[in-house]
Amino acid sequence: MRVGVPIFLFLAAAGFHTALTASLESAEKEDTFVGLEQLSDLQKRDQEEFEAAQMSEAVQDENTEEENDTQEEDMNRDGNVEADQHESESDEDVDGMRQTREHLEANVEEADETTNLAEVE
Template sequence: MRVGVPIFLFLAAAGFHTALTASLESAEKEDTFGEEVGLEQLSDLQKRDQEEFEAAQMSEEENDTQEEDMNRDGNVEADQHESESDEDVDGMRQKREHLEANVEEADETTNLAEVE
């Protein structure tokens, strides 16, 4: 029986050592696997984020382009309206000058008639 106790303790220690080693190796494999999966998932997330960012930039550029086009159209319309206003002012100025000339002629004619 004296021989059985040390053998039993040796086998128990060896079994404990084997179990502990297997557990540590398993934990390392899980960590490595988790890191690999994590990197793959992170890579997928980064790709998705990059795609969304690029889509947002393209959408923003399209919006900017549309706003610029609308501003240009508005400026063209404003320029046309301004040109029309200038033409109206020029036309009214010509009418006024014509009327003033007619009034002056009428005054001169009246003055001449009074003098005679």
């Protein structure tokens, strides 16, 4: 009987050790699984934030392009208005010159008529 007690204690300690090791490994696997789930959730969240940031940048790029297009249109419109004004001023200058020429021609004709009348008398 003296030999049986130490063997029984040894087997009990070995069984306890095996059960404890299995329990710790199981808990470690669960922690790893939970850690992977948390990591997976973090990756999903990061991916969503990344996609949202990309969409925001795309919207900003579109707005910037639209603003640039609008500015170009405004500049073109202003250029066209200036060209139209310049063209109008040129037309007015031509009209003014035409009137002046016509006035001078009329004066020359009157002077010619006056000279012709003076010569005739």
